[in-house]
Amino acid sequence: MSRLNLLEETRFEKLPVKVFANQIEASQRVARRIADIIIKKQENSENAVLGLATGVTPINVYKELIRLHREEGLSFKNVVTFNLDEYFPMKPDAVQSYVTFMNENLFNHVDINKSNIHIPDGNLKQEFVQAFCYEYEQKINHFGGLDVQLLGIGRTGHIGFNEPGSAPNSGTRLVTLDDLTRRDASRDFGGKENVPNKAVTMGIGTIFKAKEIILMAWSEKKAAIIKKAVEGEISSDVPATYLQLSDRVEFILDTGSASELTRFNTPWLVKDCRWDEVLIKKAVVWLAQTLNKPILKLTEEDYNTHGMAQLATQQGPVYDININIFNGIQHTITGWPGGKPNADDSQRPERAEPAKKRSIVFSPHPDDDVISMGGTFIRLADQGHEVHVAYQTSGNTAVWDDDALRYVEFSIDLAKSEGRETSEQELFYKQMRSFFEAKLPNQADTQPIQTIKGLIRKGEAIAGARFAGLPDGNIHFQNLPFYDRLKAQKTVSYEDDIIQTMELLNSVKPQQVFAAGDFADPHGTHKVCFDIILQALTRLKTTESWVKDCWLWLYRGAWHEFEIHEIEMAVPLSPQEVERKRLAIFKHQSQKDIPVFPGDDAREFWVRAEQRTSETAKAYDGLGLANYEAIEAFKRWEF
Known part of the structure; x- marks a missing residue:
């Protein structure tokens, strides 16, 4: 693809974006970039200063870095790390702690000097947090700033834990988490009520100082927020849009997370298309829904003014296109999901035979x-x-814990009503209650x-x-x-x-x-x-x-x-x-x-x-x- 064509195709995108077939391929490419930074710094007898992220998104990057260490001899002796954030309050040895996450997913598997690892302290008394945050910024500066900062993105558009409303020049600080962020974390904590309300996070201004910024996102779950971050207006409502202000940022996506970008979702708006049956159907349905018109009422003017003139010219007249798409959608409708016996199934979604499936x-x-x-x-x-x-x-x-208790109570009462022995059941019931009373958030049941x-x-x-x-x-x-x-x-x-x-x-x-x-x-x-x-x-x-x-x-x-x-x-x-x-x-x-x-x-x-x-x-x-x-x-x- 020529540079001119690429610029045309990506004209709605306000920052650089690379899209990979899958997250494994993308993660390996990011890990290679990090490895190259580490090696180049080693050759110059310098430290490589990495800004690291947590969550599901970077896990495969860390797996590949571990592989490079074990199989290709990549050393982390000269690596200094600063993590983006940590829940507050949070003990460092807790299962949900980002200290635990980083140790399990990277640090325990490479030869990094433990004194070079820096993660926000979620176990401080709150009155000491502000001073800690200032010192965190000073440490980053002491090491010459971040060579690269890895980012994920939350569904609120947060980067780090910079939630909507964050300022573009914000520094490391204590923040209050958005309700959606807490809901998304609820599975890790055994319910939203157990997710901390606050977190310590690097600020957007801190992130901006990095020499390279790589934001990664995987799967369709992130597609809507990626579209806002890449194509939307800069707004504190979506903090990731601030990254449009940096000339050192790149978004690394898989096909799922990129799926709502204009060039993939409605490509006819930015380029000439190869109009196969699937794309024609998608475009015509999109046009009808955009204009709030039935398919059979779409006109040539509708096509021409909404980026579909090429389709009208190549496949028209448009009424024939409309009829074809209308009939195709109509043929998806069936009251016989197992196929209609003794009927022509050439235009039905399921086969007529066998009649009983x-x-x-x-x-x-x-x-x-x-x-x-x-x-x-x-x-x-x-x-x-x-x-x-x-x-x-x-x-x-x-299943709620009290529902489990209720069923055991029922079985005990039933046994008693029939004159059966219940001492073992009652002992087990007492053990259940004791377990539930002491049960930690997200702790697995016996x-x-x-x-x-x-x-x-x-x-x-x-x-x-x-x-x-x-x-x-x-x-x-x-x-x-x-x-x-x-x-x-x-x-x-x-x-x-x-x-x-x-x-x-x-x-x-x-x-x-x-x-x-x-x-x-x-x-x-x-x-x-x-x-x-x-x-x-x-x-x-x-x-x-x-x-x-x-x-x-x-x-x-x-x-x-x-x-x-x-x-x-x-x-x-x-x-x-x-x-x-x-x-x-x-x-x-x-x-x-x-x-x-x-x-x-x-x-x-x-x-x-x-x-x-x-x-x-x-x-x-x-x-x-x-x-x-x-x-x-x-x-x-x-x-």
């Missing part, structure tokens, strides 16, 4: 099935397909308590699946080992999870597999569970003939839906079916009202699900298609 719905948590595709789940059973459900994890983490919580969710899942119309023999609880392993280990093998999934698939031999397609969090349970399914199917494909006739459909959870242009099967629900779906969700009593991990959405799961499917139906209606009560959406995955 074997379908398996994989549910990462015990309620994802009914929350995300409950209407389709019920429809498949009603239409006579052999439907199975596989609950991949126990979901025991998401194995017996995990079992009880898992059984609570299992009972609810059985009730929900039965309500959907499944016989007990078609309800499978995998309880994949990785879920509990990850509570005690940072890295685990998924081999036994894959083998178990292969065995289940091979016993059912499905023509349809439904799996959760929420990939915004690459380390989340949904993504891990999907990767296990995909690996299982990929391996089986080499040995089992049934796999060639198996279609894999993705559904989304209660958080976000597929974009309209992505949807390949849309299952409309009547008001009565929406109510049946709601009742199936209600079977999951432990997740009603306020779940343990509600995320940043205060609505109950059933409310989220109904509003999400209602919004999808309204979007179809807005494009000029039929007006349904609700629509559940699916996308096919080729494997």
